[in-house]
Amino acid sequence: MKKFFLFIFLILFNFLISLSQEDTIKIDYNNFTRDDIMNMDYNDMMDIDFEILLMLSQKMEMSLAEFQKMLLNPSQYISSKKKEESFTSPLSISVISSKEITESGATCIPEILRLSPGIIVREKTNGNYDVHIRGLDNIPMEQTLASSINTKTLVMIDSRLVYNYFQGGTLWNALPIGVFDIERIEIIRGASSALYGSNAVTGVINIITKKSNSKKLKLNVNFQNGNTNANILNISMGKKFGKKFGARLSGNFQNADRFQTDYFCFAEEHEVPLDSLIIHGVPNYVIGTDSFPKHYQRVKNTLYSIFPDVNYSKQQTGSNAFLYYNFNKNIKLDLSFGIQHAKWQSIYIENNVTPYSFNESRTDYFDFKMKLWDFNFKINRIKGYYDVFKGYDGYKYDIDAFTYDIDYNFNKGNFFLYSGLNFQSSFYDDKKYTKNIKRRSGFLNGKHEIKIAALTLRADYKFLDDKLRFVLGMRAETYNKFNVDYFSFGFKKMIDDYTEIIEDALTSWQFASSYQIDKNNFIHFSISTANQSPFMFDTYSNFFTSEIESFLIDESENILIIPFEIYINGNNDLELLKTTNYEIGFRNKLRSNIYTDIEFFYSKTDNFSIPIIDTAFIDIRSDEITKDTVFVVKKKFKNVQLESHQFGVSGSVNIVFSKKFTLKLFSSFQNTFLTGVNPITLFEYSQEIYEDLEEEELLTMENNSSPSYYGGFNLSFYPIKKFYINLNTYFYGKQDFSYKSSDEMNLFDYDINEKIIFNLKIDYKFYKNHSMFFNARNLFGDNRREFPFADRNKGTYLLGLNLNF
Numbered sequence: 001m002k003k004f005f006l007f008i009f010l011i012l013f014n015f016l017i018s019l020s021q022e023d024t025i026k027i028d029y030n031n032f033t034r035d036d037i038m039n040m041d042y043n044d045m046m047d048i049d050f051e052i053l054l055m056l057s058q059k060m061e062m063s064l065a066e067f068q069k070m071l072l073n074p075s076q077y078i079s080s081k082k083k084e085e086s087f088t089s090p091l092s093i094s095v096i097s098s099k100e101i102t103e104s105g106a107t108c109i110p111e112i113l114r115l116s117p118g119i120i121v122r123e124k125t126n127g128n129y130d131v132h133i134r135g136l137d138n139i140p141m142e143q144t145l146a147s148s149i150n151t152k153t154l155v156m157i158d159s160r161l162v163y164n165y166f167q168g169g170t171l172w173n174a175l176p177i178g179v180f181d182i183e184r185i186e187i188i189r190g191a192s193s194a195l196y197g198s199n200a201v202t203g204v205i206n207i208i209t210k211k212s213n214s215k216k217l218k219l220n221v222n223f224q225n226g227n228t229n230a231n232i233l234n235i236s237m238g239k240k241f242g243k244k245f246g247a248r249l250s251g252n253f254q255n256a257d258r259f260q261t262d263y264f265c266f267a268e269e270h271e272v273p274l275d276s277l278i279i280h281g282v283p284n285y286v287i288g289t290d291s292f293p294k295h296y297q298r299v300k301n302t303l304y305s306i307f308p309d310v311n312y313s314k315q316q317t318g319s320n321a322f323l324y325y326n327f328n329k330n331i332k333l334d335l336s337f338g339i340q341h342a343k344w345q346s347i348y349i350e351n352n353v354t355p356y357s358f359n360e361s362r363t364d365y366f367d368f369k370m371k372l373w374d375f376n377f378k379i380n381r382i383k384g385y386y387d388v389f390k391g392y393d394g395y396k397y398d399i400d401a402f403t404y405d406i407d408y409n410f411n412k413g414n415f416f417l418y419s420g421l422n423f424q425s426s427f428y429d430d431k432k433y434t435k436n437i438k439r440r441s442g443f444l445n446g447k448h449e450i451k452i453a454a455l456t457l458r459a460d461y462k463f464l465d466d467k468l469r470f471v472l473g474m475r476a477e478t479y480n481k482f483n484v485d486y487f488s489f490g491f492k493k494m495i496d497d498y499t500e501i502i503e504d505a506l507t508s509w510q511f512a513s514s515y516q517i518d519k520n521n522f523i524h525f526s527i528s529t530a531n532q533s534p535f536m537f538d539t540y541s542n543f544f545t546s547e548i549e550s551f552l553i554d555e556s557e558n559i560l561i562i563p564f565e566i567y568i569n570g571n572n573d574l575e576l577l578k579t580t581n582y583e584i585g586f587r588n589k590l591r592s593n594i595y596t597d598i599e600f601f602y603s604k605t606d607n608f609s610i611p612i613i614d615t616a617f618i619d620i621r622s623d624e625i626t627k628d629t630v631f632v633v634k635k636k637f638k639n640v641q642l643e644s645h646q647f648g649v650s651g652s653v654n655i656v657f658s659k660k661f662t663l664k665l666f667s668s669f670q671n672t673f674l675t676g677v678n679p680i681t682l683f684e685y686s687q688e689i690y691e692d693l694e695e696e697e698l699l700t701m702e703n704n705s706s707p708s709y710y711g712g713f714n715l716s717f718y719p720i721k722k723f724y725i726n727l728n729t730y731f732y733g734k735q736d737f738s739y740k741s742s743d744e745m746n747l748f749d750y751d752i753n754e755k756i757i758f759n760l761k762i763d764y765k766f767y768k769n770h771s772m773f774f775n776a777r778n779l780f781g782d783n784r785r786e787f788p789f790a791d792r793n794k795g796t797y798l799l800g801l802n803l804n805f
Helices: 002-019 034-038 042-046 050-059 064-072 098-104 109-115 274-281 292-306 491-504 536-540
Strands: 093-097 119-123 129-133 153-157 182-189 203-209 218-226 230-241 245-257 263-265 270-272 312-326 331-347 356-372 375-387 396-412 415-429 447-463 468-479 506-518 521-531 542-555 558-569 578-591 594-606 609-620 629-639 643-658 661-677 699-702 709-720 723-732 735-740 747-752 755-767 770-777 796-804
Touching (some): 093 098, 093 109, 098 109, 098 182, 098 709, 098 723, 109 119, 109 182, 109 709, 109 723, 119 723, 129 153, 263 274, 274 292, 447 536
Antiparallel strands (some): 093 182, 182 203, 218 230, 230 245, 245 312, 312 331, 331 356, 396 415, 415 447, 468 506, 521 578, 542 558, 661 709, 723 755, 755 770, 770 796
C-alpha cells in the first residue's frame, strides 16, 4: 500500500512539474463582476497585486480595509445565532479560519483545536486525541478511564449535533468530514446550555463546512504520505449552478500506524508485548493446576481477537454531499448527507490487563435545513453502529437518532428575539450484539431511548448608540419522562401532556452584557448555567458479570475461592450535572494590526454521579462454602457529595505585521479544587456501601488531572507570494491523573510531564494554485506521553501535494 501511494505521488509530481513550464494564464480582472469578486478566496487574493486589489475594492463600493476584512475576518454566528463581529461578541469565543487550518498543516479536527485558546488536546495513540475545553476531566477522581472522557463539551457540524449519548462525549474519529471540508470552526468557552441545550457545560464547538460559491467547477485534491504508514487523501469538487443552486461533493481517507507495538500492562506497570499480557489475564487460582493450559489458551484467543493488529492506530473514511438552493433572500434550502467508517486503537475502555481498546464505527447521516422568512426548520438523523471495545461483549450498539428544530428570529431596530423548539430522540440498541441477554452480558440488554424536548428564548437589546448591550437567555428542557401524543386532538389531553413536560423541565439560563468603550476597546461580562442530559450508560445500565476476579479468604490457613458477582444498574432519577459559570473579558485593538483578548472565569459544578456500591453481601447458597458461596456486589449510579470549583484566565494576541507575516499567541492558566469529597468514593474505601456524610467528614483537595497552564502560538510567513512557512506550537503543564481499574483492584497515581510540541509546514505553489509541501507534526519527535498509559508518540513527517483545478 505504501509503495502504491509513493508511485502515485511520483506520477502526479512529474505531471505537475511539466505543467509548471507552461505560461501562466492571465486573468482579466477589469471584467470581473461583483459575483466574481465575492467568489474569490484567500489564495486568489494573495496572487493579486495591490493596484488590482484596490481596483476590485472600488468595484465593490467599499474601502480597501473593508474589502480585506470581508475576505479575512468573517463574522461569527455561534455566540448569538446571528451574524456579528467576533470583536463585539458578549461571550468568550474563538474562530479558527480555513486559512489558519490550511497553513497550520493540521491533519485531523482535534489537532486543529490546538490553534485555539482554552482547549486541552492530548494525543493517546498516533492521531487519536482527548479533547477538553478548560478541563474538568477525571472528576470524581480515581474512577475508570472511560469516566475521564469529555462529556461536557457539545460538538456540532453545521449546527447538527454529533454528540454520543451512550456515555456522553464525542467520538472524533467517527466524524464524516475531513480537514479540507472545513470553512471555519467557531468555539464558545463557558456554559452555553441556554442557547445550545444540554451538555454544553464547558462550551460549544461548531464545525462549519465549505459551500461551493464558484460558477466554475472547482476540484481540490490533497494527498500526504509519510512515516508510520501515514496516508491522507482529501478530494472535493463543487460548482454553483446559476445564482441559486450550489453543490459540493467530498471524500476523505486517513490511515496511520502506532509508534510502538507494546501495550501498557497494569500488573507490571510498564509496556509489554501482547504475548506477555496473556499470563496476567489468567486467574491466579488456576496457575499450577491442570486447568491452566485451557485458561491460558482462552485468554490468548480473547486478546488476539481484541487486538488483531498491534501496529494499528487508525483508519477512517468519509463521503459527503452538500447542496443548497436559495430561491431568494427569504427562502433558502440546505441539504447535506454522508457516510463514514472508522477503526482505531486507543486508550478508552480498559479490561483488567491493559487500558487499550480497539474501536469501530459505521454511520450515515442526513441534515436538512429550510429558511422561510424569519422561521428556520431543521431535521437531521444519524444511524449506524458503534463498537467501542471490539471483542468484548456489551460494548457494541446500534444508534438511530433524530433531531427536529424550529426557531423564529424577530428583529426590530436594536431589539433581537430568538425563540426555538427542539425535540431529540436517540435510540440505542445492543441486543443483537449481546451474546446472552438473559444473563445480562450487555450493558443495556435491549433497546432504549433518550428523549429531550426543549423551549429556548433569548432576548438581545442594544442602546446608547449600540455601545451597551444586554442579553438574557433561557432554555427549559425535559428528559425521558414524557410521552406526548403529537397526533392527539383532545385539548385536555394535550394540556395535561405539556403540563407534565413543564413540571419536569430543567432550566438553564444566561445573562450577558457588553460595552464598547470606543472603537478599540470592548468589555463583556456573563453569568451562565448549563447541565448535562441523561446518558444511556447511567440511566439504563442493566449489567451482570461473574468471575471477574476471585475474592480470597484466609480461613485456618486454607485459601477459599469465592467468586464475585457484580451488578451495575442505571438510575432514571439522577440529579443531572450542573455548572454555573462567571466570566469577564476585555478586547482591545492596540493598533489596527494588533488585537488582544483576555478573559477571566470561575465555574462551580455539582451533581456528579458515579456507579457506587448500593448493596454488598456474601451469599451462601449451600452448605459447601467453597463451591456455592458468592460475594455479591450491586452497584447503582448515584449522585455523590462533590463540588468542583475552577478559576482561570485565558488570553490571546493576534498580530498582522504585514500581508506576509502574521502571528497569534495564546495561553490559559487555571486551577481546579474539589470540595465535599466523600472518602467512600476513593480507592481505600471502595468495598464499602456508599452513604452521605456530615460536612465535617468531607474532604477538600486540588484536582490536577487538567494542566494548570496550556497554550501555543501560530506563525505564518510568506517571503514570496508562492511560498510560505508556518510554525505552530502547543504546550501544556504537568498533570496528575488518579485512576482506579474497572475491577477496583489497581490504583495508579499517574504523572504526565509538561510538554511543548512544534509543528512545521513549508509550502511552495509551483503552478497557479497547485502546491507541494513538507508537513512535520511533533517536529522534534518528543515522545513523552500526553495521556495516562498511552503510547510514546514521536514525530510524523509528511510530503504532500495540494491540487486546485
